[in-house]
Amino acid sequence: MKTILDKTIQIVTSLLPFLRRGHPKELQDFTDLLTGQFSFLTEQLEKALQEYCLLSEKIREMHREIRQLNSKLNEALKTQCLAKDCDARI
Secondary structure, eight states: OHHHHHHHHHHHHHHOHHHHHSOHHHHHHHHHHHHHHHHHHHHHHHHHHHHHHHHHHHHHHHHHHHHHHHHHHHHHHHHSOOOTTOTTOO
């Protein structure tokens, strides 16, 4: 993660050459701001990924339950009488 942050800072400073010529204090402030924003975005991305994985697992469980209920329904329908005049018909 640190390497990505270092690469991001390197790219920003190479794309914005005026920052190299600026005052070191301003450059440090900008770097700190960028580092803070990157850390915040990384935390948000990790949180979203965890929520996605949790929801994905819940959806898989719901699909399993639906398939089980569907198979139970199919089994119950097989035992049901299909004739219109049958007394066992529901």
